[in-house]
Amino acid sequence: MTTTVPRTGRPRLARFVKTRYDKARDRQVLLGPETVVTLNPTGADILALCDSTRTVDEIVDELGRRYDRVVDDEVEAFLAKLVARRWVEIPDE
Amino acid sequence: MSDQLLDGPLGVLAELTHACPLSCSYCSNPLELTKRSAELTTDDWRRVLDEAADLGVLQSHFSGGEPLLRRDLADLVGHASGLGMYTNLVTSAIGLSRPRAEALRDAGLDHVQVSIQADEPVLSDRLAGISSFEKKIEAARLVKELGWPLTLNVVLHRQNIDRIAAILGWVEELGADRVELANTQYYGWALRNREALLPSREQLEHAEKIARETRERLRGRTDVIYVIPDYYAEYPKPCMGGWGSRQLVVGPEGNAWPCLSAHELPLPRANVAEHDLAWIWRESPLFTAFRGTDWMPDPCRSCDRREVDLGGCRCQAFQLTGDMTRTDPVCVLSPDRHLVDEAVAAANDPAAAPAAGATSGPEPVLVPMPAVRPHRAD
Numbered sequence: 376m377t378t379t380v381p382r383t384g385r386p387r388l389a390r391f392v393k394t395r396y397d398k399a400r401d402r403q404v405l406l407g408p409e410t411v412v413t414l415n416p417t418g419a420d421i422l423a424l425c426d427s428t429r430t431v432d433e434i435v436d437e438l439g440r441r442y443d444r445v446v447d448d449e450v451e452a453f454l455a456k457l458v459a460r461r462w463v464e465i466p467d468e
Numbered sequence: 469m470s471d472q473l474l475d476g477p478l479g480v481l482a483e484l485t486h487a488c489p490l491s492c493s494y495c496s497n498p499l500e501l502t503k504r505s506a507e508l509t510t511d512d513w514r515r516v517l518d519e520a521a522d523l524g525v526l527q528s529h530f531s532g533g534e535p536l537l538r539r540d541l542a543d544l545v546g547h548a549s550g551l552g553m554y555t556n557l558v559t560s561a562i563g564l565s566r567p568r569a570e571a572l573r574d575a576g577l578d579h580v581q582v583s584i585q586a587d588e589p590v591l592s593d594r595l596a597g598i599s600s601f602e603k604k605i606e607a608a609r610l611v612k613e614l615g616w617p618l619t620l621n622v623v624l625h626r627q628n629i630d631r632i633a634a635i636l637g638w639v640e641e642l643g644a645d646r647v648e649l650a651n652t653q654y655y656g657w658a659l660r661n662r663e664a665l666l667p668s669r670e671q672l673e674h675a676e677k678i679a680r681e682t683r684e685r686l687r688g689r690t691d692v693i694y695v696i697p698d699y700y701a702e703y704p705k706p707c708m709g710g711w712g713s714r715q716l717v718v719g720p721e722g723n724a725w726p727c728l729s730a731h732e733l734p735l736p737r738a739n740v741a742e743h744d745l746a747w748i749w750r751e752s753p754l755f756t757a758f759r760g761t762d763w764m765p766d767p768c769r770s771c772d773r774r775e776v777d778l779g780g781c782r783c784q785a786f787q788l789t790g791d792m793t794r795t796d797p798v799c800v801l802s803p804d805r806h807l808v809d810e811a812v813a814a815a816n817d818p819a820a821a822p823a824a825g826a827t828s829g830p831e832p833v834l835v836p837m838p839a840v841r842p843h844r845a846d
Contacts, residue, residue: 399475399523
């Protein structure tokens with residue numbers, strides 16, 4: 376099953392997951408039921424922008440500006456993975 | 469994004485009490501249950517959580533016995549939550565009233581795991597030793613109503629494994645987010661009752677097929693986790709992801725352990741009243757005893773799989789052979805594998821018990837009789 380990421384959808388973290396800074400290991404992590412996922416810096420930036428107000432397109436634009444490169448595929452693949460695990464939700468418009 | 473083995477423990481399992489309204493024959497608590505009067509106080513637990521956070525613990529699991537029997541549960545959940553931990557309640561759900569649940573939600577509890585013994589009251593209540601099925605279903609609904617993610621924990625064994633389809637029916641009906649179908653691990657109480665609990669190969673194949681089909685059908689809605697019984701495997705499990713590697717357990721009396729069952733091993737104790745968790749984790753003889761691969765005897769020492777399964781389970785080695793340094797007898801390369809094969813052969817003997825809710829056949833020989841009275845006020 377492939378997960379599609381609608382570009383006009385507004386992603387948000389599922390209610391039961393949290394992201395936080397893990398001081399002991401100096402990195403961002405995502406915490407969920409029986410789950411600790413280490414986020415790379417790009418992943419952490421993407422999730423920080425998943426605030427249910429920005430669309431996927433706007434997140435891509437914002438990160439493209441920030442990193443000065445094209446991040447379309449990266450953002451889409453990352454979100455698809457998290458949506459498939461139900462850690463990120465993209466409600467229907 | 470990667471799941472990595474990080475330094476320091478990621479999770480702490482706080483076994484707040486051994487008291488429990490249930491008396492399951494596969495209970496993971498020690499054969500000698502800690503008395504209520506010997507339990508850590510609220511302040512002790514707060515300190516343990518502080519020290520765990522300093523060590524890098526990100527998740528706290530409140531368990532027991534029945535953690536709801538501790539009147540300070542919401543207080544401790546609130547403390548862990550305030551430390552930024554992801555907080556998880558592992559409960560029989562007996563005692564999870566609406567006011568209690570609301571207090572836990574207000575304290576910041578993130579996730580609830582409710583144990584389910586069977587799909588219907590008669591078998592469930594027989595396995596739990598108390599009338600509890602309807603209360604569990606009601607409490608599971610309350611968990612969802614209050615907006616928590618719900619995990620149902622099902623320990624599978626000879627007497628309930630044939631009911632797996634109907635149990636999964638409840639998973640769907642209740643809208644559970646996760647279900648852990650975990651075959652019984654044969655330590656402590658379960659080892660004493662193994663004859664009554666170990667399923668046949670035919671039972672397992674049936675259960676695995678249904679678990680696989682259901683996992684596919686519920687994909688995207690419910691995570692179906694199926695933990696295989698290691699007696700039927702060729703190689704042992706990498707127990708706890710390695711000794712003293714990712715998790716630590718603190719018992720009701722303050723003894724810290726690398727895993728749930730390690731209290732049976734002849735190793736020096738490490739108690740949070742005498743040492744801080746950092747010393748216990750990094751330096752105690754208990755936590756360093758089997759860390760890494762240097763301790764391994766053959767056949768593990770020279771085995772290609774030594775970094776895969778890390779020698780398997782120390783508790784299983786000890787309980788089956790009397791020597792905790794031996795290769796896990798579950799491994800087909802272990803000189804002790806016959807100990808496991810004999811138990812498996814007995815479970816598959818056609819003359820052995822009728823299973824699945826039958827009233828004849830081997831019965832558990834020994835069940836825990838935990839205290840049930842509430843914790844004294846601190």
